[in-house]
Amino acid sequence: MSSTLKGITLKGSAELVAEFFSFGINSILYQRGIYPPETFTRVTQYDMSLYLTTDAKLKNYLTNVVSQLKEWLFDCTVQKLVVVITCLETNEVLERWQFDIECDKTAKQSSGPREKSIKAIQEEIRSVIRQITATVTFLPLLETACAFDLLIYTDKDLQVPEKWEESGPQMIADSEEVRLRSFTTTIHKVNSMVAYKRTDSM
């Protein structure tokens, strides 16, 4: 968390955004039923109850990715984070939860804190997560066994770390897109949206 209650620094912003992604990804995985609901536990965050996984492997994976993401957020080299949900039977991409991250690169030079309270940011984050929860009402049901992957769009000149590799954008062939709310820490702005495969019934 940021050291002061009134302002926010680059480091604090990166941590806040990374925390949001951790909870957001967990929420998506719970809401979309990628992992069985009994492997999740309730926690209270942002003044609302959220679900966090208890699956050790998944936990390990998420902490790995989120810590790396935090670094990149601090470096302002990350552009997008995408949660790709793939059908295991057909290897078809069914859903893409895309979080566009706009970094204010000037924050790297000027280290002074920005004028925005954490409370206000958390309020925005809460509304985004609420919306993620609400999307279940219109997203098509995932009837087959699915798995998820996290793609990170970064600047071209970034050195790919060990254990990471380049990937494709994993686009959906015939998709419908819905824009969700966004939030900003004044240093990082996160626009969220979901794209899903258009089904015949729709």
Add this chain to the structure above:
Amino acid sequence: MDGLDDDTTVFTTLKSFKSFISQPDTSQHLAETSMTKSDLQRQYIHRIELEDAAAKIHSQTHLLQMAQEKKQMELSHKRARIELEKAAHSSARDFEREVDRNQDLLTRIKKLEEREAETAQVLNEQTEMNKALRKTMEGQNKKLEEKDSKISNTNEAICTLRDEIRELNHKIKNQEIQLATQATENESLQEQVEYQRRKYQEANQKYQSLQSSECLNSENELKIKELERRLALQEQDSVIVRNMRTELARVPEMERELKRLREENSYLRETKENSSLLKEESEGLRRKLERLEKIKEDMVNLELEKEKLAMKLQAWENLSQSTGLNIRKPEDLSREIIQIQQREIGLKQQNYSVTSSARALEKARTELQNELVQLRTKVLEEQKKREQQDALVRRLQKRVLLLTKERDGMRAILESYDTELAASEYSPQLTRRVREAEDMVQKTQAHNSEMEVQLSKAQEEAGSYKLQAQTAEMELDILKKQATNADNSAFVVGEEVSSLRQKIEELEAERGRLEEQNNVLEMRLERHNLQGDYDPLKTKVIHFRMNPTSLAKQERQDEVEKLREECRQLREHVRSLQAGGAVAAEEGTFNLPPSQEVLDLRRQMESAELKNQRLKEVFQKKIQEFRTVCYVLTGYQIDITTENQYRLTSVYAEHMEDSLLFKVGAV
């Protein structure tokens, strides 16, 4: 020993000799019968002599032989002695060996004796044990005998018990018979009961039927009443019927009438149909008539039109005549029109060209006007110049005049000087001055002439300018005329304006379209961005290598592989099952869920095994029984020690171990 043998040979030879001598007495006697007696005697003596000599030689040789033999004997004796000595030595050695062996044997004997003593002791112990055993045997025999007696007693008891059993069986049979009879009685009673029950049921049924019949009765009574009522009604009806009959008598007449009426009806119908047909026809005709009338009206109209047209045609023809054109038909007209249109187009084109030329001319005019203005200004300038030059010329001329006057004055002065002075002192100076003055005059004259030339040039130029101005004015006039014409073509300008406006509108529309396109493209870009597209020049996509998707895919692939393998094995299994047999080898690799069939088979197998075991047990029991019975009855027991080898033991044998072993031969 050898000598003895030799003596015997001598004796045998002597004996043979004597026998030979005795023999010829008889044989020679026979021979002498054929020969002479003297010869015989001599021969005989000679022979004896010969024989004596021979005997002597013989004996001598014999003697020699004997001597040799003796020598040999001696030699052999010596050899024998040596051999004997050798033999003695060997025998002495043998003897020693024998003595040693003897000692060994003695020691062995001693040992054996000791052993014997031991064995004797053992034997004694054995015999004692034997005796004890025999005693116990005897005791057991006695016990056995007692047991036998007991057995016989029990046998007797068994016999008595059997008798009792037989009696009891008899009793049981009797009781069974009684039971059977009672059972039969019981059955009969039951039958009776059933019969009674049936009767009861029948009675019940009858009662029920009776009740129902009572009900029916009451109903029937009601019905009867009703029927009576109906009967009354029927009587009334019958009266009516009678009336009806009377009416019915009229029926045939009516029928006839009806027939007639029907015929009439049909006739009328036909006529109706005919009439309807006729009506239709008449209607059709009326319509036709109407149509014809209409057609007639049309005809009249058409005739009127025709006349009009004829008039028109006439007019046309007249027109053609008047115009001199070859218009007779509308085609001609159209042709003409087309031609006119073409002409019009041509004219339009001409017009356009003219307007364009007009525009060009306008432009030229404006240019020329400008030029004219310029020229005028130039002309004015030139005029000014000319005036200036004129003034200059005048001044110069004045000056020239002055100069000439001056010169003349000077010359006069000079001449006066010349005349007056004629001195040579000033003359050179004066001449020089004069010359100078003359030069100056010449220069001024040249200048004057130059100026004049310039003037003339300027005048010429002015003339040319004037000409130009005139031409320009002419042109201007022309252009003005054209401008008047151009005023006529103001609408052309209007057209141009409108076309320009149109163009502007088009451009506006295009702008709007482009803007829209731009918007669409922007939207598309946005959508692509939303779909996750990215600029590969600026961005790259990375993900964690060990992500859940790839792991899940890997797992899935493994599973599929495993299942495939299993499927393949199962297929093979099925194939082998279809082929029949050779299943047991692979049974270990499969843990098939036991199907119903397999379970049934297992149960059957278990029951069969149980059965087998029971049979074995029973068989063993039986064979034991048989063997004991054989042993008891015959007193012999046969055991199979090994294959093809049987041991026969008898109960009457002296010892328990006594037995006979038999072996089955190869045959």
